[in-house]
Amino acid sequence: MSERIYGEVPGVSEGMWFPQRGDLSRMGVHRPPMAGISGSAREPADSIVVSGGYEDDEDDGDVLVYTGQGGNDPLTKKQVCDQDLNRGNRGLVLSLMEGLPVRVVRGANLGSPFAPEAGYRYDGLFRVEAYWHEPGISGFRVWRFRLGKIKPIVARPRSISVAETSALYGAQAVGEPAARQSLLVSRIVRNSAVAITVKRLHRFACQVCGTCLETPAGPYAEAAHIRPLGTPHDGPDTAENVLCLCPNHHALFDLGGFTIEDDLRLTGTRARLRTVRAHPISPDHLRYHRAHYRHGSDDLRFVAAAAAE
Amino acid sequence: MSERIYGEVPGVSEGMWFPQRGDLSRMGVHRPPMAGISGSAREPADSIVVSGGYEDDEDDGDVLVYTGQGGNDPLTKKQVCDQDLNRGNRGLVLSLMEGLPVRVVRGANLGSPFAPEAGYRYDGLFRVEAYWHEPGISGFRVWRFRLGKIKPIVARPRSISVAETSALYGAQAVGEPAARQSLLVSRIVRNSAVAITVKRLHRFACQVCGTCLETPAGPYAEAAHIRPLGTPHDGPDTAENVLCLCPNHHALFDLGGFTIEDDLRLTGTRARLRTVRAHPISPDHLRYHRAHYRHGSDDLRFVAAAAAE
Numbered sequence: 001m002s003e004r005i006y007g008e009v010p011g012v013s014e015g016m017w018f019p020q021r022g023d024l025s026r027m028g029v030h031r032p033p034m035a036g037i038s039g040s041a042r043e044p045a046d047s048i049v050v051s052g053g054y055e056d057d058e059d060d061g062d063v064l065v066y067t068g069q070g071g072n073d074p075l076t077k078k079q080v081c082d083q084d085l086n087r088g089n090r091g092l093v094l095s096l097m098e099g100l101p102v103r104v105v106r107g108a109n110l111g112s113p114f115a116p117e118a119g120y121r122y123d124g125l126f127r128v129e130a131y132w133h134e135p136g137i138s139g140f141r142v143w144r145f146r147l148g149k150i151k152p153i154v155a156r157p158r159s160i161s162v163a164e165t166s167a168l169y170g171a172q173a174v175g176e177p178a179a180r181q182s183l184l185v186s187r188i189v190r191n192s193a194v195a196i197t198v199k200r201l202h203r204f205a206c207q208v209c210g211t212c213l214e215t216p217a218g219p220y221a222e223a224a225h226i227r228p229l230g231t232p233h234d235g236p237d238t239a240e241n242v243l244c245l246c247p248n249h250h251a252l253f254d255l256g257g258f259t260i261e262d263d264l265r266l267t268g269t270r271a272r273l274r275t276v277r278a279h280p281i282s283p284d285h286l287r288y289h290r291a292h293y294r295h296g297s298d299d300l301r302f303v304a305a306a307a308a309e
Numbered sequence: 310m311s312e313r314i315y316g317e318v319p320g321v322s323e324g325m326w327f328p329q330r331g332d333l334s335r336m337g338v339h340r341p342p343m344a345g346i347s348g349s350a351r352e353p354a355d356s357i358v359v360s361g362g363y364e365d366d367e368d369d370g371d372v373l374v375y376t377g378q379g380g381n382d383p384l385t386k387k388q389v390c391d392q393d394l395n396r397g398n399r400g401l402v403l404s405l406m407e408g409l410p411v412r413v414v415r416g417a418n419l420g421s422p423f424a425p426e427a428g429y430r431y432d433g434l435f436r437v438e439a440y441w442h443e444p445g446i447s448g449f450r451v452w453r454f455r456l457g458k459i460k461p462i463v464a465r466p467r468s469i470s471v472a473e474t475s476a477l478y479g480a481q482a483v484g485e486p487a488a489r490q491s492l493l494v495s496r497i498v499r500n501s502a503v504a505i506t507v508k509r510l511h512r513f514a515c516q517v518c519g520t521c522l523e524t525p526a527g528p529y530a531e532a533a534h535i536r537p538l539g540t541p542h543d544g545p546d547t548a549e550n551v552l553c554l555c556p557n558h559h560a561l562f563d564l565g566g567f568t569i570e571d572d573l574r575l576t577g578t579r580a581r582l583r584t585v586r587a588h589p590i591s592p593d594h595l596r597y598h599r600a601h602y603r604h605g606s607d608d609l610r611f612v613a614a615a616a617a618e
Binding site: 058060065085097131134144146151211213216217228230231246247254255256291292295 | 406443520
């Protein structure tokens with residue numbers, strides 16, 4: 001996995017055009033010479049090519065519904081048997097679970113208004129948002145992946161028309177039936193290379209309760225930053241500032257539900273954080289978290305609840 | 310709570326300017342005549358006014374670090390005692406836990422390049438991303454809230470310069486030390502008015518395992534859509550399509566870790582979904598989820614793991 005690049009490839013900017021598949025491979029945008037998915041059963045996917053090779057693909061510009069690989073006849077492009085959740089298909093699920101970006105390349109395809117007229121175009125980074133299976137148009141099982149475009153963050157507030165915002169966040173009172181527009185983002189989990197390393201060191205077991213969530217595509221855990229990332233805390237994205245937690249303890253940790261002492265005891269209890277030798281935790285960052293997230297005498301109660309699970 | 314509007318207020322678009330505080334109240338942008346936070350210990354906040362009233366506020370345009378209310382001398386603007394996690398402060402924590410948007414109004418403030426020169430300007434919807442406490446500049450405890458601007462989704466891919474994208478998602482190989490730029494969004498939880506209703510009906514207890522996460526600001530649970538929202542599933546945001554789950558079972562449900570039968574048994578087990586009379590579940594949506602997320606014989610194994618917790 002050391003050679004796979006997740007994210008932008010140096011020297012290749014969004015919108016760049018390539019005449020041949022071989023050019024994509026040579027530039028490192030999409031390495032496999034034939035396969036549509038660059039990834040494997042053990043390695044998260046780093047890129048895909050959308051080229052109309054599957055009859056079930058859907059392309060809405062910023063949202064792609066991409067069909068997994070296998071089971072189709074390369075000549076007719078029709079499915080001729082069920083797809084397995086393996087190879088690149090599993091790689092895309094790993095990208096979902098690790099939160100890694102996938103480069104999307106569109107190839108010429110007369111059926112899509114988003115495809116280039118000829119050759120291939122690099123269309124930026126997408127996030128795998130969901131995966132599922134269904135009978136494809138030909139009746140055989142296909143694996144499907146929804147990919148959403150990752151938007152750059154603009155540094156300053158820009159002017160937004162009413163039409164734009166209300167299309168997304170329609171005004172509504174709580175209690176009224178909610179339209180699709182009212183959906184809101186609530187909890188964002190950030191991941192990185194460090195996060196993956198730490199989760200692997202703990203074999204995806206929560207450092208508080210030992211839970212390892214088993215899914216059909218493998219174990220799932222989250223990386224929690226002790227001193228938070230971003231303004232104004234600016235905690236580092238280093239292993240000593242990261243814990244491997246189940247989603248429940250991640251939510252509790254971020255909401256001040258428990259804190260951790262220098263000796264790794266959960267504050268107010270005898271329970272101790274589970275550790276592995278290769279992953280030391282920074283007492284400085286634990287101290288920072290306690291100083292900002294500990295709720296005085298309340299702490300005991302919430303820690304007890306956390307440790308009792 | 311029936312009268313509080315979360316999100317855009319009809320007739321008020323981003324960038325709109327208001328000469329007086331009273332105009333904000335009359336237009337429904339920010340209702341309280343004096344307080345900076347519109348919200349209470351029992352009601353999520355729907356709006357704030359950033360007006361330089363607290364010496365500890367920080368404003369970076371798209372990211373605000375907002376100081377809670379209380380403990381300051383209105384004349385000198387200096388903190389004179391500790392702030393409590395109550396009233397509007399607690400309201401902002403509830404906005405965080407429910408994922409509700411907060412309208413941000415900026416008032417004239419010579420110290421900020423983002424403030425209007427006079428009067429008040431509505432600057433759009435923000436999301437409360439984190440909360441914590443710390444000693445303020447005057448040494449007394451203040452509660453702090455990081456709010457990030459909610460970006461509209463643009464319908465078509467737009468051209469993005471390399472500089473913009475690499476500032477956010479720097480190219481890197483997994484295994485290398487991760488820079489701040491490599492952070493990626495992994496898991497997004499969507500919330501809405503329906504979600505809040507369902508969670509309250511279950512008193513924030515997970516319908517699979519009964520867990521209710523206790524935090525210093527109250528209970529935390531997540532709303533999981535059975536037939537997923539958005540392309541291509543287009544499940545409805547209605548109570549019969551929503552489950553109240555702990556984050557662990559939410560992650561498992563979305564990743565195909567378990568499915569649910571028409572009779573509400575967890576597939577392959579005797580365990581049954583916990584229900585309340587006022588919240589019926591749609592068998593059609595359960596069937597849709599099973600058809601797309603059930604992993605054949607694998608299901609048994611993951612359900613057993615889910616139910617055993």
